[in-house]
Amino acid sequence: YSNVVECYVGGNPVVTAIGSTTDTTPTISWRSVDGASGYQVFIALDSNPTVAVVQQTGIGSLSYTPTTPLAKGKYRAWVRAVNASN
Numbered sequence: 001y002s003n004v005v006e007c008y009v010g011g012n013p014v015v016t017a018i019g020s021t022t023d024t025t026p027t028i029s030w031r032s033v034d035g036a037s038g039y040q041v042f043i044a045l046d047s048n049p050t051v052a053v054v055q056q057t058g059i060g061s062l063s064y065t066p067t068t069p070l071a072k073g074k075y076r077a078w079v080r081a082v083n084a085s086n
Contacts, residue, residue: 013039013079024069028077032062036081039064046074 013030028041041064043054053075054066 011081013081015077015079018077024071025066026070027063027065028079029063030079033081035083037084038082040080040082042078042080043070044076046076049076 011033013033015028015030018026039059041054041056041059042052044052056064
């Protein structure tokens with residue numbers, strides 16, 4: 001098999017920058033993607049980006065606020081658009 005190649009049909013979510021904050025439940029928001037029926041959010045510590053601190057699926061809006069406060073630290077957030085057939 002070849003190496004993985006990413007492609008975006010209908011676009012990819014563009015996450016709005018949050019910057020430094022003292023809010024332990026910061027709202028992550030993004031722009032819509034054509035054809036998306038929902039979104040998934042993956043949040044991880046910057047020092048360990050492959051281990052999810054938050055992994056939420058089935059989001060029907062263009063934002064997500066963690067329900068559990070995040071510990072102090074630097075985080076990375078990814079948003080994935082999905083359509084009805086995934």
